[in-house]
Amino acid sequence: HHYHRELVIATVLASVATVMIFLTTFYAWTMWRRARRIPAGKAARRPDTTTKGITLVPILSKFNTVKMSKKGLVAMIEYPSLEAATGKFSESNVLGVGGFGCVYKAAFDGGATAAVKRLEGGEPDCEKEFENELDLLGRIRHPNIVSLLGFCVHGGNHYIVYELMEKGSLETQLHGPSHGSAMSWHVRMKIALDTGIRVSS
Numbered sequence: 001h002h003y004h005r006e007l008v009i010a011t012v013l014a015s016v017a018t019v020m021i022f023l024t025t026f027y028a029w030t031m032w033r034r035a036r037r038i039p040a041g042k043a044a045r046r047p048d049t050t051t052k053g054i055t056l057v058p059i060l061s062k063f064n065t066v067k068m069s070k071k072g073l074v075a076m077i078e079y080p081s082l083e084a085a086t087g088k089f090s091e092s093n094v095l096g097v098g099g100f101g102c103v104y105k106a107a108f109d110g111g112a113t114a115a116v117k118r119l120e121g122g123e124p125d126c127e128k129e130f131e132n133e134l135d136l137l138g139r140i141r142h143p144n145i146v147s148l149l150g151f152c153v154h155g156g157n158h159y160i161v162y163e164l165m166e167k168g169s170l171e172t173q174l175h176g177p178s179h180g181s182a183m184s185w186h187v188r189m190k191i192a193l194d195t196g197i198r199v200s201s
């Protein structure tokens, strides 16, 4: 009878140990698989889709044709997408006018937004500006400099697609309708310091 009791206890202990080993192995395996799927360092970071408040991936992945600029890759965006996103380049979407043409606000399917510059006509100056902008911005990735999202050439016009500055340019903030009242001196000082230090570094 005594021998029988010990056998039962040993069996129970062995079973518990087996289950524990199994659970520990399963847990370790699950952790290992998860770590392999999310490379270390990226786990804590938010996905790129929301970088600086703009959804980059839907814009870029939407357009599969990508052109090589002199250095780096620039996405080629199809004209119908630009036309739809800007409401056929409607007046109501004009963000501003520069030396080479109008800049329009674009809202793509899925909620992504951007700014589209239309360089009208095929004059050598326009083409040069277009090439320079693509070449330069295509190589720059900096938190203080608007990102280049893509380009398009259609009907003799050139289009450059940028990250949208939601609150307009710094110039608009300082010299626009608000005459700078929207920015405290503390904020101005911070911008001035940030521009000088970060861009030159």
Ligand SMILES: Nc1ncnc2c1ncn2[C@@H]1O[C@H](COP(=O)(O)OP(=O)(O)OP(=O)(O)O)[C@@H](O)[C@H]1O
Binding pocket: 095, 096, 097, 098, 099, 100, 101, 102, 103, 115, 117, 146, 162, 163, 164, 165, 166, 168, 169, 171, 172
């Ligand atoms: N990414 C953007 N987001 C929001 N608004 C923009 C953006 N890019 C340009 N704008 C607006 O459009 C205006 C014209 O911009 P654009 O870059 O064509 O000209 P510019 O820089 O003022 O002058 P230039 O053509 O001589 O370089 C800007 O002043 C700004 O108000």
